[in-house]
Amino acid sequence: MRRLLQTILLLPFLALGSPAAAQVPFGEASGAKEGLEIGASTSEIAITSDFRGADLTIFGALTNADELFLAIGQYDVVVTLEGPKDYATVRKKERVFGIWMNTEGMTFEQVPESYSLASTRMIDSIDEAPSLNNIGVGIDHLALNPVGYIPDSGMIGEFRDAYRRLKLTNGLYQRDTSGVRFVSSSLFRASLKLPANIPDGMHMVRAYLFKSGQLITQREMPLRVVKTGIEQAITDAAHDRPLAYGLLCVLIAVITGWGASIVFRKD
Template sequence: MRALAKYLVAAFLMAVPVAQLAAQEDLVTDISQHLISIQSNFTGADLLLFGAVGGEVTAERDIVVVVRGPDTPAIVRRKERIGGIWINYGSAELESIPGYYAVVSTRPLTDIAPPVVLERHGIGTSFLGFKSPDSGSEPAPADYVEAVTRIKSSEGLYLEQPGGVLFLGTSLFRATIEMPANVPDGRYSARVYLFSEGNVVQAQTSTLFVNKVGFERLVYDFAHNQPLAYGIVAVLVAFIAGWAASAVFRRR
């Protein structure tokens, strides 16, 4: 991975015009791959992001990388224990919940910018900005938002990695974003922010796709496009497998 990173960064530097790098606070970025294929042996992937910054280097200049997607609505239910039994005791519909959300930065976010700036750009798991259709422009209930964030974090789908962006010299930088095996397929955005003295001065976005391929794609499409037929086939396969196992044990 390190050898690949050095090769990609070197190739990237050769492709970027010198005049473009010299521009004040200019930002140029790219990612190592724009398509991640999910097969039966998929155990996760490392996404390499690299770029270059122009202008004078200062101690107050930082890079923050946000990889997010795909956004989907969801109904979150809260359970309460009443009389020794756990029952549903409230629910909230949330919009635009990212299936995966990663923030990688040169320093802790609280050292880079004040909360109001981070919230404005939706940077950090504390500022995802979930909305509820019933609340209009108001944010979704905090306890439901915290529950979603906690569950996604425990599954390795939400993460923050301060210090994960490394500068190579005075202008080049790179970051490696870990995408776990349970990452959902769909469209992702990799957005890079250039901060200077606590404010965003430049930002660039790259698009990334995570797709199932091969037999997994066929099964996925069949299950979603023909759910009844998929259920019947699944029952038949289970029945045949059970019958075959029973026949083998009887012979023994």
């Protein structure tokens, strides 16, 4: 069924390397720029409300890869699936007069609602933290910028950690540090985990190629996640036509109440 949602993306890219490049003698190829290709057999995934999560398999290929560097494992690939972005508010409870209440909060600008990462190895062993922060790859390196001025920078770190931890706990953020495997010298397969509570909307698949710890190229492609079924139709109706939806709710209540008084009428 749909949980076997295996978007097999076998690509024609292997044939892409131009014949001219292929004829370059071994050794000189290192001068040519490495390329990275990914693609999709589909640009849309339909899931229903009983979706329990699935794996999304993405195939990709390196082009113009240096045989020597490949052999000693100097190429690393990171593939991510970023969900639609929205503001996110983290709140912290404290005990006030014996009652736990939200006392502090921080809103982060435009962060992905879901984020799934697959890589050839631990991303922190691929590259240094500052440059990962720069490109925003990895759960620990996503840009989390608070809205408004926060005087206490220690507090920002605390709320960022809480945000990441909560997102990992509820499964919306996932990482698999062995999710990318080379199936041949230049063809790789990435398994991305789609959480059961994946948000619908436009997601972005991004693939990054690192050579000896340096990001050399990246590719991206959009992937639309569409929820289908009666439940999604209801959610859509509630948001798109709230008044008609509310009226229907009231109508159902009136019919139920009235119907009961007719059915159970004693006289």
